[in-house]
Amino acid sequence: MNRMQALQEEGRGMSANPNLVALGTITRREVMRILRIWTQTLLPSAITMTLYFVIFGRMVGSRIGEIAPGIAYIDYIVPGLIMMAVITNSYGNISSSFFGAKFGRHVEEMLASPMPSWVILTGYVAGAMLRGLIVAVIVLAISLFFTRIHLYHPWITLATVLLTSAVFSLAGFVNAIYAKKFDDIALVPTFVLTPLTYLGGVFYSVNALGAPWRELSYANPILYMVNAFRYGLLGLTDVSLGVAFVVMSAFAVVLGAIALRLLERGIGLRS
Amino acid sequence: MTTIPALDVVELKKTYANGVAALKGVSLTVQPGDFFALLGPNGAGKSTLIGILSSLVNASGGDARIFGVSIRTQRSAAMRLVGLVPQEINFNLFERPFDICVNQAGFYGIPRAVARERAEKYLKELALWDKAFESARTLSGGMKRRLMIARAMMSEPRLLILDEPTAGVDIEIRRSMWKFISAINAAGTTVILTTHYLEEAEQLCRNIAIIDKGRIIENTTMKRLLAKLDVETFVLDVAEPAYTLPVVPGVRLTQVDEFTLEAEMSREHDLNSLFAALSQGGITVRSMRNKANRLEELFVRLVEAGAAKTGKEAA
The missing domain is CATH 3.40.50.300 (P-loop containing nucleotide triphosphate hydrolases)
Incomplete structure (x- = not known):
C-alpha cells in the first residue's frame, strides 16, 4: 500500500466505497427535502394537472372529439401533461435546491469535502430525477380518474421519463451555477421552458401545423420528448423514435459535460 | 527520520x-x-x-x-x-x-x-x-x-x-x-x-x-x-487620589483618573524602584495588573511597523 492509499484509509477508517456513501448522502438529503416540503414540491403539480384534465380534457376536449381512431383528446394530452410536470419539477428541484445551497453557503460543506465533482452532480441530478419520477406517477395516477391509459411500451415510457428528467435536471443545475439571485432561476422556466413546452406538441399534433411552424417545431427538443412519451403510452408519435432518443441523449451528454466542467472549475462557486 | x-x-x-x-x-x-x-x-x-x-x-x-x-x-x-x-x-x-x-x-x-x-x-x-x-x-x-x-x-x-x-x-x-x-x-x-x-x-x-x-x-x-516585547505597561490602583506623581528614571508614569495610574517601563527595569518612589511620594498601591495582553501589544506594533514600511515604500 503506498503512502497515498495509507492516508486515504487512515482518513476514512471504513471499508465502504466513500464515493457511493457520499452519493447516497446527497440523494437522500434531496429526497428528504422533497418530502419535507411536499406542499411546495409535489402538491402543486397534482392540482395544476387536475385542472388541465378537467378544463382542457373534459370541458374543451369533449367538443374536439377523437384525435386518432379510438383516442380521445383527453387521452392525447395526458402524455404531454405528464412530461410538462416532469420537466418543470426536475428543473425546478435542482435549480432551487442547488442555488439555495449556494445562497445559504451550505454548498461549502460539499466543496470543502473530498467528494469529486461528479458525485456532487450525480447526487443532485438523482434527487431531481426522483422528484420528476414521483410527480410523473402522481399525475399518471390522477389521469386514471379521467382517462383509460394503457402502457403500450413500458420501457420506452420509462426511458423517456428518465432521459427527459436527466436533461432538465442538468439544465437546472447549470442555471443554478450561473444564478446570482433567486430571480435568475425563475427566468428560464418562465421565458424558455413554458413556451417551449406549450409549443412542443403537448396539446396538438405538429402535423396539424402549416409551414414554417411545423418545421420550426422540429427545432424544439421538447417535441421529441413529448412524442416519445406519447408513443410509450398511446403508440402515437409525430417524430421518429430513433431521432427522439438521439436528441434526448445528445442533450443529456452535452449538458452533463457542461455542468461537470463548471463544477470542476468552480465557476460561480469558488472565488 | x-x-x-x-x-x-x-x-x-x-x-x-x-x-x-x-x-x-x-x-x-x-x-x-x-x-x-x-x-x-x-x-x-x-x-x-x-x-x-x-x-x-x-x-x-x-x-x-x-x-x-x-x-x-x-x-x-x-x-x-x-x-x-x-x-x-x-x-x-x-x-x-x-x-x-x-x-x-x-x-x-x-x-x-x-x-x-x-x-x-x-x-x-x-x-x-x-x-x-x-x-x-x-x-x-x-x-x-x-x-x-x-x-x-x-x-x-x-x-x-x-x-x-x-x-x-x-x-x-x-x-x-x-x-x-x-x-x-x-x-x-x-x-x-x-x-x-x-x-x-x-x-x-x-x-x-x-x-x-x-x-x-x-x-x-x-x-x-x-x-521580543521590550516594554510593558502596568495599571496601578491607588488608595487615595494622587495629585503629584514622582519622577522615576526609566518609567513613564501617567495619571488615568484620581485612583488609577499607568506605568510604562522596559521589561529589564525592576519594579522595586517604582514602588520605592511611589511610597516616598505617599502613594499607596492597592493592586496592579498588565494593561493589555502582551501578544496584543506586539501584534499592533508589528502591523503598524509593516504599515509604516509600506507607506515609506509607496512614498
Whole structure:
C-alpha cells in the first residue's frame, strides 16, 4: 500500500466505497427535502394537472372529439401533461435546491469535502430525477380518474421519463451555477421552458401545423420528448423514435459535460 | 527520520478577478500536533489562505501540502485530512443538527451507522445533544458555532482549521469551546486558529504566524515572539487620589483618573524602584495588573511597523 492509499484509509477508517456513501448522502438529503416540503414540491403539480384534465380534457376536449381512431383528446394530452410536470419539477428541484445551497453557503460543506465533482452532480441530478419520477406517477395516477391509459411500451415510457428528467435536471443545475439571485432561476422556466413546452406538441399534433411552424417545431427538443412519451403510452408519435432518443441523449451528454466542467472549475462557486 | 509537516505552504498566491492581490507568496510550515495561531488584521489574507487550504478558493500560484498531500494535484485526498470551522455560519438552517453532522460525515464517505455514533458523541461533547433534533434555526449564536465544530469533527480530521470560531460568543461558552479544542489537540489533532481574541491565542498556541497585506510578517514560536516585547505597561490602583506623581528614571508614569495610574517601563527595569518612589511620594498601591495582553501589544506594533514600511515604500 503506498503512502497515498495509507492516508486515504487512515482518513476514512471504513471499508465502504466513500464515493457511493457520499452519493447516497446527497440523494437522500434531496429526497428528504422533497418530502419535507411536499406542499411546495409535489402538491402543486397534482392540482395544476387536475385542472388541465378537467378544463382542457373534459370541458374543451369533449367538443374536439377523437384525435386518432379510438383516442380521445383527453387521452392525447395526458402524455404531454405528464412530461410538462416532469420537466418543470426536475428543473425546478435542482435549480432551487442547488442555488439555495449556494445562497445559504451550505454548498461549502460539499466543496470543502473530498467528494469529486461528479458525485456532487450525480447526487443532485438523482434527487431531481426522483422528484420528476414521483410527480410523473402522481399525475399518471390522477389521469386514471379521467382517462383509460394503457402502457403500450413500458420501457420506452420509462426511458423517456428518465432521459427527459436527466436533461432538465442538468439544465437546472447549470442555471443554478450561473444564478446570482433567486430571480435568475425563475427566468428560464418562465421565458424558455413554458413556451417551449406549450409549443412542443403537448396539446396538438405538429402535423396539424402549416409551414414554417411545423418545421420550426422540429427545432424544439421538447417535441421529441413529448412524442416519445406519447408513443410509450398511446403508440402515437409525430417524430421518429430513433431521432427522439438521439436528441434526448445528445442533450443529456452535452449538458452533463457542461455542468461537470463548471463544477470542476468552480465557476460561480469558488472565488 | 524527517517528520512530514501537517501543513507546508509554499509561495501561495491569490489574485482575485477584481485585481486584488490577497496573498503575495505566502510560505509557512505547521508541525504535526501543533496548536498554531494565524493572526492578522482584517483584510490581511487570513480567510483567503484558509479558503485555499479548504479548497473553497482557487489559488493563483504556489501550493500547499497537508501531511505531504498537495491540495492542487490531490485535492480529494488532501481534503480528507482537513476539518474546517469557518467564520460565517454555513449550514442549512432548515436541517436538524443531527442530520447536518451525519450528512457531513456522508460527504467524507463515512458509513451512516458510524456517522450516527459520531454525531451523538460530538453533539454531546459540545453540549448540543438536547437540540440535536430541533431545527438549526432555533439555535443561539454560540450553539451554531459549536455545531460547526461538531460538524468539522465528524471526519475526525488530522488538521483542524478554526477561522474565528469564538466571534460573538460569550466568555463561558468560549472557555468550554477552548477546553474541547485543547483536548482534541492533546489527542493529536493539529489545530490552526485565527482569532481576534489575542489573549486566547497567547494562552493556547505554541507557534504563531502574523500575516499582513498578503505576506507573512512574523513566523515563530509564541515564546520567542513574546520575548521580543521590550516594554510593558502596568495599571496601578491607588488608595487615595494622587495629585503629584514622582519622577522615576526609566518609567513613564501617567495619571488615568484620581485612583488609577499607568506605568510604562522596559521589561529589564525592576519594579522595586517604582514602588520605592511611589511610597516616598505617599502613594499607596492597592493592586496592579498588565494593561493589555502582551501578544496584543506586539501584534499592533508589528502591523503598524509593516504599515509604516509600506507607506515609506509607496512614498
